[in-house]
Amino acid sequence: MSISLSQWSRGALAVAVSAGWAVSAQAELPAQQQEQAPGWFRMMVGEYEVTALYDGHTAIDTSLLKGMEQEEILRHLDALFIDAESGMQTAVNAFLIHTGENLVLVDAGSAACFGPSLGQVESNLRASGYSPEDVDTVLMTHLHPDHVCGLANEEGEAVYPNAELRASQADADFWLDEERAAAAPEANQPFFTMAQDAVAPYQEADRFNPFTAGDEVLMGIVAQDTHGHTAGHSSFMLNSDDDAMLVWGDVVHSYGVQFADPTVAIEFDSDPEQAIRTRESVLESAVEDKHWIAGAHMPFPGIGHIVEDEEGYRWLPIEFGPVAVDE
Template sequence: MSMISARWSRLALVAAVSAGWVAAAQAELPAQQQEQASGWFRMMVGEYEVTALYDGYTTLDTSLLSGMEQDEILRHLDALFIDAESGVQTAVNAFLVHTGENLVLVDAGSSACFGPTLGQVEKNLRASGYAPEDVDTILMTHLHPDHVCGLADENGDAIYPNAELRASQDDADFWLDKERSQALPEEQRAFFTMAQDAVAPYQESDRFSPFEQGDELLMGIVAQDTHGHTPGHASFMLNSDDDSMLVWGDVVHNYGVQFADPSVTIEFDSDPEQAASTRQAVLESAVADKYWVAGAHMPFPGIGHIVEDSEGYRWLPIEFGPVSSDSE
């Protein structure tokens, strides 16, 4: 064999071996993994430990928004790289607050009321190191199903067996009035029925007590009147040391649009004009007082600050970091 032939033979052998290694590596490559990590995020507000709990997401069509032309809505969303043609992905978050004396859940997520992309609050609460039995107080911003259905399991039993459930008197009067809801057309009853079924096990065990707006519900936790989205919608101001956080429920649904123009409302608002007025007031307060905001429908973990910009307001999400009072 000539020297040239030998050289080509060696090159052919190397190529064949390399091809074999590549083929073997490709054959052993695992499938892509589609699951995400557990949906919880923890920070401190003064001495209070706050854990954001991800319930999941739903998709909302931009046609649900009023007060802005559709092409302008799409312009705002496109500027944030949000493709809204098939709907806007909208998070559902709940928040667990450890005050040192109480373990407080704010909202409970949607359980099975809205399909498989939601219903993860209990799972993520456990993943975060707590158990439903540890929760002693549940505060509801309002009684819409994506916040209240997670109170009870599929058998109608309380998921949080040791917790006192609290909602505003105005929301309780509106959503839990069975005579009123039965008088409505059938297609309008669903939200009422889901709220009544979820609250029922707490009422039956004498663990449901409404509050009035402005009440200090626990040390350092005050209910603030933010009605409009529902008749008794409430937000909760947490105050510890020199730090504060407003857990604001559904003050904002679509951050890509409603920060730019707070007058934009959503079809689920019971009083759209009041909802817009409330949103404007809360945003102004959040900018002026620089407190943390925790939103039920902000991108997970739903925690951040509000600042003004040239068009209106802007969301500054919290960065992942150490769990300490210096996390801001």
């Protein structure tokens, strides 16, 4: 069989063009995309819509955990494929609750207080379909900066201009006391300053209203005493229809260690022994009552159930699914 020059040329050109397309396609491959999707997750608790809002993450050194040898801590973390060499990655979450009558934010995140890996509550709230102006109530689990700094912007203005701010009276008495702040060790004074600066615009607008443990802060939302981490640390129990959820703040910082052994405390606890008693009680109740848990430092979205296991307790995270199914 003979092939003419023109046939050969056309074939060679086709191969060349094909090869060129391949090279061109490879050259035009877009760069890897390093950003995540907006951090929000929505579910229903009875008639209440709960939206988890991701503030970001930080790393906690394992040496901050107290009551367990480092070797044992690393064993627990390694079993969950948690690489703790550069610190345990710890999420910071807030929770938005639409009751049908109120739009309630539990905790406000860290804003710019802890660097660029945090401070995303406001942007994720907007991404979830709401605006800060829609929020009518902000409930604080406690006044540590990773929960409170997001209340105010860099100009010292309220991020939630129409909201009443509520924190426990005990936490307010501690963190907002200027004499106590002045007497505190120098290393601790910035924590007082950040809390006072964040709360100030709400106080000035006469929209700061402390609560005490046991108060029904809004219909179906009851403040529970979970102190120990701070003097007035609180959690919020939601009840709607036959469903319930406890929104806790810093009851657990390291799920990889503190579920296995709830007697492990953390350096940030103001009263470690009380924090342990609180954690043991809260975990026991969560198992017995089978209610949902929403945790500020649980892996995002921070929502799940707790069950007992051989060593202690185990976290069962919620699965992604529809917000509600029409009957």
